[in-house]
Amino acid sequence: MRMLNAVWADMHFQMKQGFFLVYVIITIMYLIILSFLPKDILSIALPLIVFSDPSVLGLFFIGGIIMLEKVQGVLMVMVVSPLRTIEYILSKVISLAFISVLAAFVITYFSHYESVNWILLFLATILTSGIFTMSGIMINAGCQTVNQYMLKTIPYMLLFVLPCFSLIGFPYSELFTIVPSVAALRLMLGAYMGIVWYEAFGLVIYLSAMNYLFLRWTMHVFEKKIVYQD
Amino acid sequence: MIQLIHFRNDIKRILRDPIMAMMLIAPLLLLTAFKLMVLLLIPFIYRQTGFDVLPYSQYILAFVLLTSSGMLGIVTGFMMIDERDGNIAELMSVTPLGRSGYLINRLLFASMLSVVYAILTCVVMMPGTLPLLSILFLSVLSAFYAAIIGLLIFSGADDKVKGLTFAKALNALAIFAFADLLPLQWFIVLSWFFPTYWITQLIKSPDSLLVNFFAFAVHAAWLYVLIIRYWRKKS
Structure with missing residues (x-):
């Protein structure tokens, strides 16, 4: 119940900040472009x-959200409230993943693309969103301004994005699948183009495990660096 | 004189802060990445799919110009939001610099950098294709665009998160630079009112006086409205 309330409060905050409205605009923009392809x-x-926009939106927004909550004293209140760190982080991850899934589904549905595996699309979006949102929380540690945060995301983005080019295919390029973004x-590509079931199953298990590892790591960094500030 | 002192202090502050100094390099990294993409990725795409991206190089130049000056505008916008949150902006307004001096000081820095990066971008991305006058004019418009983005974020956002929401929405403005690629008449007409559309038109028809006039008019109108809005809004 506490967790549900936290998710609802986060979604309410995101709605108030115009996240949903912005994603309506962005979705329309993508639909216009895609309709001519x-x-x-x-x-x-x-x-x-x-993959590159709705799934990654958490990384873009989480820095500002946590910084604002820090300034407003929300984090200090959180420390003495019954809400646990894991619940706080999960509520952020779930609420941002909700917008990701919504945007991904609307863009896909109105693009009239046939043969979409909706369950795989749902899983791919949620698991990608989780990894990027939690990365954002970790990057946020030690940042005082949004500019610092945005700049600090660049090397991480390169680390996540560059290995994705391995999907073009070259000898041993499959090894890059160890990188969560790949x-x-x-x-994600499998959800649209088809994928053998055991590969999809393996990827889902691997990404779930990575999400779990990221969650443990994020909790550690969040408590040490953001809440108690070393 | 006081403007100059503040400006010099700003540069000192930026050079001392490694993150801000890196932000100065970010547009250069963007330019390098796109140049490498044109040199390496476009021939690769052509070999693999038979689709030639080169005829669209004017759109790529417009995109790099807009992204680089937009980036500087976003940094300025967030710098101003941070200063408003820290009451520094309020403090500045009671110094001899004043509110207008503060605004000029902040916007001038991003705009001047935009001029330099725009000239560099035109020379590196499309060497020898654009006349010198058009490159200079494009660099002035890039300076306007950086100021427009900075002001849009600062005056539109009450806090950091709204600033990020604004920054995300402003990315969508780039679509108007590609408007004439889409066979939608209403969309092209809508694009006339946005600065990004005119940057592409200017690159495509650098000699057209009408395009030059409208490009300047639309940029100037946006900047004028935003400055007036800044003045009317109580800080």
């Missing part, structure tokens, strides 16, 4: 758009 290009562009993109 030929089918063969759409099959590549659609998963790339869903595994997530592979799963």
Whole structure:
């Protein structure tokens, strides 16, 4: 119940801050572009758009959210409230993943792309969103301004994005699947282009495990660096 | 004189703060990444799919110009939000610098950098294709655009999170730079009112007086409205 309330409060805050409105605008923008793409290009562009924007939105917003909560004293209140760190982090992850899934589904549905595996799309979006949102919380530690946060995300983004080019294919390029973003993109592409069940199953298990590891790590960093500030 | 002192202090502050100094380099990194993409990725895409991206190089130049000056505008906007939260902006307004001096000081820094990066971008991305006058004019418009983005974020956002929401929404403005690629008449007409559309038009038709006039008019109108809004809004 406490967890549900926290998620609801976060979603309410995000709505008030205009996240949903912005994503309506962005979704319309993508739909306009996608509607003019030929089918063969759409099959590549659609998963790339869903992966690169809605799934990653958590990384973009979480820095500002935590910084604002720090300034407003929310984090100090949280320490003495019954809400546990894991619940606080999960509520952020779930509420941002909700917008990701909503945007991903709307973009996909109105692009009239046939043969989408909706369950895989749902799992790929949620698991990608979780990893990026939790990365954002960890990057946030030690940042005093939004500019610092945005700049600190650049090397992490490069670390996540550059290995994705391995999907073009070259000798031993499969090894890059160990990078969570590559595994997530592979799963996302599979949701649109088809994927053998055992590969999809393996990727989901791997990404779930990575999400769990990221959660433990984020909890540690959040308590040590953000709440108690070393 | 006081403007100059503040400006010099700003540069000192930026050079001392490694993160801000890196922000100065970020547009250069962006330019390098796009140049490498044009040199390496475009031939690769052509070999793999037969699709030639080169005829769209004017759109790529417009995108790099807009992203780099937009980036500087966003940094300025957030710098101003941080200063408002820390009551520094209020403090500045009671110094001889004043509110207008503070605004000029902040926007001038991003705008001047935009001029330099815009010239560099035009020379590196499309060497020898644009006349010198058009490059200079594009750099002035880039300076306007950086100021527009900075002001939009600062005056539109009450806090950091709203600033990020604004920054995200402002990215969508880039779509108007590609408006004439889409066969939608209503969309092209809508794009006329946005600065980003005119940057592409200016790159495509640098000699057209009408395009030059409208490009300047739209940028100036946006900047004028935003400055007036800044003045009317109580800090």
